[in-house]
Amino acid sequence: MKRHVTVKTLAEQLNISIATVSKALSDSHEISAETKQRVNDLARMLNYERNPAASNLRSHRTRTIAVIIPEVANNFFSLAIKGIEEIARQHNFHVLIYQTHENSEAEIAFTNSLVSGRVDGILISVTRSTGNLAHFQSLIRQIPVVFFDRSIEIPDAFSITTDDYESAFEATRHLAENGCSRIAFLQGLDQLATGQRRLKGYRDALDQANLVQPQPLVLSGTDDPRQLLQAVAGFIKDKQPDGILSSIEEFVVPCYYACRELNIDMPGQLKLVSFSNLQTAALLKPALSTITQPAFEMGRLAAACLFRILNNKEVDPCELPLLRSELIERESSGISGI
Amino acid sequence: MKRHVTVKTLAEQLNISIATVSKALSDSHEISAETKQRVNDLARMLNYERNPAASNLRSHRTRTIAVIIPEVANNFFSLAIKGIEEIARQHNFHVLIYQTHENSEAEIAFTNSLVSGRVDGILISVTRSTGNLAHFQSLIRQIPVVFFDRSIEIPDAFSITTDDYESAFEATRHLAENGCSRIAFLQGLDQLATGQRRLKGYRDALDQANLVQPQPLVLSGTDDPRQLLQAVAGFIKDKQPDGILSSIEEFVVPCYYACRELNIDMPGQLKLVSFSNLQTAALLKPALSTITQPAFEMGRLAAACLFRILNNKEVDPCELPLLRSELIERESSGISGI
DNA sequence: TTTATTTACGAAAACGTTTAAGTACGAAAC
DNA sequence: GTTTCGTACTTAAACGTTTTCGTAAATAAA
Incomplete structure (x- = not known):
C-alpha cells in the first residue's frame, strides 16, 4: 500500500x-x-x-446536493432524478439520494442530518403526510432548499410545480365531454398543496359541467400499497363512477385490475385518466389517457434553480416558471372499442 | 446567524x-x-x-457508499436502488448516485473521483460498453466494490448476478415449445458477461431444439435510444422471426410499435419474451411475457454484501448466491387471441 | 530617487473531529 | 504496604485542505 x-x-x-x-x-x-x-x-x-473531507471542512463547501423523495422506484421521480443528476453533473456536483417512503418522520430525520454541512443544498418532494410546516420554515433558513412537484405552502420557499389545477380541470372536463356524469377523483396527496390544487381543478370542472354529486366521489389514498387494489375495487363497486381522474400513477394498475375483477368495461362503462409517466401508457389495454408531467424537465429546472441560489444569483420565488403538463387522450377515456 | x-x-x-x-x-x-x-x-x-467533513477527515470513514448505474429512469435499476437504499438506511449510511448513461468514460471518471476517500465502498452495474478491465482491476484493490447484474469478469471481484443463462435458455425453449421456429435474440449487452450468458442460453436452447438458423438472428443494441424503433422494425422486417427473446427491457416498446407498424399480429405471427421489470406487463396488449429479475432483492443483496466487506466479515467471491429470475408466461408468447 | 502598486509566492492558522498516549485515583492483588 | 490494574478522564497531535496575512521582488508612478 x-x-x-x-x-x-x-x-x-x-x-x-x-x-x-x-x-x-x-x-x-x-x-x-x-x-x-x-x-x-x-x-x-x-x-x-x-481529499473531499479536508476540502469540505476547510472551505465549508461540499459540492454535493441531496435529493429527498418518496420513492425512487416511480416513473415520475426516477425521471426527475435523471434531470437533477444531469444538471448536477454539469456543475460537477455529487448527488445524495434519500427515500422517505412517505414517512414524514424519516423526512425530518434526513433533513436534520443534512444541515450540519453534509450538503450545499437540498431538492425535495415531500411526503404526502408532511404537515410540519415549522420544521421546513426553519430548514429553509439554514440551507438552500428547492421543492419540486410536491411542495408545501411556505412564503419565500422556492418550488417548481406543474399546472396541477389546470390539468385536473381539463382532464375532468374531457371526461365530462366524453359522456361521464359520475366522475370520481382518486386522491393520493390529500394533505399537500399539490393534491389540493388537483382536487380543486376537478371540483371546479364538475361545477362548471353541472355534475356535482350530492355525495362527493373522492377516494383518499391509503398508506399500504397492498391494500390499494381492495380500496379501489371497493370504491368503484360502492360509488359506481363512470369516470375516474386519478391524481397519482399508483392508482392505475389497481384500476385496471379492479375493472377486470368487477367485469367493468373500460372505457365503455368506466373511463379513466391518470396523472402518469408510464412509458407503456399507449400500449395498455385499453391505452391509458394520461396527464403527463414533464418530470425530467422538472428535475432539471429544480436543480438549475438550486444552483442559481448556490451561486448567489437573484432568484425570486414568485417568478419561478409553472411547468405545463400534457393531457394525452387515449382509449381509456375515449369511445368504447378500438 | x-x-x-x-x-x-x-x-x-x-x-x-x-x-x-x-x-x-x-x-x-x-x-x-x-x-x-x-x-x-x-x-x-x-x-x-x-460535522461529517471533520469526522471523515480524521477517521477515514465516510458512512457513504456510491451507486454507479447506467440509468436511474429504468425499472430494474430504480428498484435496485430502492433495495440498496433500504440496506444503507439500516446501517445509517448515505447513498451517492451516479449515472453513466452507458458511457464508459464517465464511469472511469466517477470511480476515479471516488477513490480519494469520498465513499467507503462502491456498488456498480457497468456500462454496456465497459471494456477496460485493467481500470477495474486497480479499482477493486483501492476500495471495496460490489458489482451487480452487469458485472465484469475479474477474478476475486464480488458480484451479484442472476441466472442469466438458465432464464434465457428457458425462455427460448418456451418460445420453441409454443411453435416458434425462427427465434431471434435482441442483444443489448453485447460486450458484457451478463449479455454473453444470456446469448449462450439462447443459443444452447436453439441448438437443443434443432432450430439453429444458417444466419444468426441476433440484433445488437444501438447507442441511440431514438434509433431503437427503426432498428427493431428493420430487423423484424428483414429477418422475419416468429419469436423474439429480448435481453433488455428497452426493446419492449419498440417491439410493440414495430408490430403495429408492420401489421404483425402478436402473438399470432410473432411471439415475444423480454427481460423486464415493467409493472404493467400484465396490462399490455397483448400482456407481455417476461423474465422478471428480482431487482429489489438484488439491490439489497449487493448492498448487504458490501456492508459485510466493510465490516471485515469474511466474504468469498465464489460463494455469493446466484439469484433466480422468474419466467412469467403471458399472452405475448402464448397462443393467439385472448 | 522615493514611493506606491502589482505579482508571485510562503508561513501559519484555521476547519471540527478522532485517537494515541498520558494521568490521577481508587480498588484489588500480593 | 507496595504493586498492579481498571476506570474515567485530559492533553495534544493529527487528518489534508483552504485562506488570511505577510513579504520580497519587480514594476509603475511620483
Whole structure:
C-alpha cells in the first residue's frame, strides 16, 4: 500500500509550498501560469485527487446536493432524478439520494442530518403526510432548499410545480365531454398543496359541467400499497363512477385490475385518466389517457434553480416558471372499442 | 446567524474536555454512563449534529457508499436502488448516485473521483460498453466494490448476478415449445458477461431444439435510444422471426410499435419474451411475457454484501448466491387471441 | 530617487473531529 | 504496604485542505 498523494507530496516534489499547490489547483489568479502548469502536470502524473473531507471542512463547501423523495422506484421521480443528476453533473456536483417512503418522520430525520454541512443544498418532494410546516420554515433558513412537484405552502420557499389545477380541470372536463356524469377523483396527496390544487381543478370542472354529486366521489389514498387494489375495487363497486381522474400513477394498475375483477368495461362503462409517466401508457389495454408531467424537465429546472441560489444569483420565488403538463387522450377515456 | 454548535460548545458547557464529548457521543466504553447521559442530553437540547467533513477527515470513514448505474429512469435499476437504499438506511449510511448513461468514460471518471476517500465502498452495474478491465482491476484493490447484474469478469471481484443463462435458455425453449421456429435474440449487452450468458442460453436452447438458423438472428443494441424503433422494425422486417427473446427491457416498446407498424399480429405471427421489470406487463396488449429479475432483492443483496466487506466479515467471491429470475408466461408468447 | 502598486509566492492558522498516549485515583492483588 | 490494574478522564497531535496575512521582488508612478 503506497502512500496517498496529497498536496504535501506535490509541494515537496516541486519544491514549493502547499499553499501554492492548493492555489494552483484551484486556478487562483495569484499563481503564475508556469507554476500552475507544473502543478497540474505533476498532479495528473501522480493521479492526485483532492481529499473531499479536508476540502469540505476547510472551505465549508461540499459540492454535493441531496435529493429527498418518496420513492425512487416511480416513473415520475426516477425521471426527475435523471434531470437533477444531469444538471448536477454539469456543475460537477455529487448527488445524495434519500427515500422517505412517505414517512414524514424519516423526512425530518434526513433533513436534520443534512444541515450540519453534509450538503450545499437540498431538492425535495415531500411526503404526502408532511404537515410540519415549522420544521421546513426553519430548514429553509439554514440551507438552500428547492421543492419540486410536491411542495408545501411556505412564503419565500422556492418550488417548481406543474399546472396541477389546470390539468385536473381539463382532464375532468374531457371526461365530462366524453359522456361521464359520475366522475370520481382518486386522491393520493390529500394533505399537500399539490393534491389540493388537483382536487380543486376537478371540483371546479364538475361545477362548471353541472355534475356535482350530492355525495362527493373522492377516494383518499391509503398508506399500504397492498391494500390499494381492495380500496379501489371497493370504491368503484360502492360509488359506481363512470369516470375516474386519478391524481397519482399508483392508482392505475389497481384500476385496471379492479375493472377486470368487477367485469367493468373500460372505457365503455368506466373511463379513466391518470396523472402518469408510464412509458407503456399507449400500449395498455385499453391505452391509458394520461396527464403527463414533464418530470425530467422538472428535475432539471429544480436543480438549475438550486444552483442559481448556490451561486448567489437573484432568484425570486414568485417568478419561478409553472411547468405545463400534457393531457394525452387515449382509449381509456375515449369511445368504447378500438 | 448564531454560532454553530460543535463538540467544543458541548465541552465548555459541561466543563469537560472535547475528547470526552467525542467519546461519549460515539458511546465509547471509556466514558461513564453518567457523563454519556449528560453529553447526549445537551447534544439533543442544542441540536448538535456532528460535522461529517471533520469526522471523515480524521477517521477515514465516510458512512457513504456510491451507486454507479447506467440509468436511474429504468425499472430494474430504480428498484435496485430502492433495495440498496433500504440496506444503507439500516446501517445509517448515505447513498451517492451516479449515472453513466452507458458511457464508459464517465464511469472511469466517477470511480476515479471516488477513490480519494469520498465513499467507503462502491456498488456498480457497468456500462454496456465497459471494456477496460485493467481500470477495474486497480479499482477493486483501492476500495471495496460490489458489482451487480452487469458485472465484469475479474477474478476475486464480488458480484451479484442472476441466472442469466438458465432464464434465457428457458425462455427460448418456451418460445420453441409454443411453435416458434425462427427465434431471434435482441442483444443489448453485447460486450458484457451478463449479455454473453444470456446469448449462450439462447443459443444452447436453439441448438437443443434443432432450430439453429444458417444466419444468426441476433440484433445488437444501438447507442441511440431514438434509433431503437427503426432498428427493431428493420430487423423484424428483414429477418422475419416468429419469436423474439429480448435481453433488455428497452426493446419492449419498440417491439410493440414495430408490430403495429408492420401489421404483425402478436402473438399470432410473432411471439415475444423480454427481460423486464415493467409493472404493467400484465396490462399490455397483448400482456407481455417476461423474465422478471428480482431487482429489489438484488439491490439489497449487493448492498448487504458490501456492508459485510466493510465490516471485515469474511466474504468469498465464489460463494455469493446466484439469484433466480422468474419466467412469467403471458399472452405475448402464448397462443393467439385472448 | 522615493514611493506606491502589482505579482508571485510562503508561513501559519484555521476547519471540527478522532485517537494515541498520558494521568490521577481508587480498588484489588500480593 | 507496595504493586498492579481498571476506570474515567485530559492533553495534544493529527487528518489534508483552504485562506488570511505577510513579504520580497519587480514594476509603475511620483
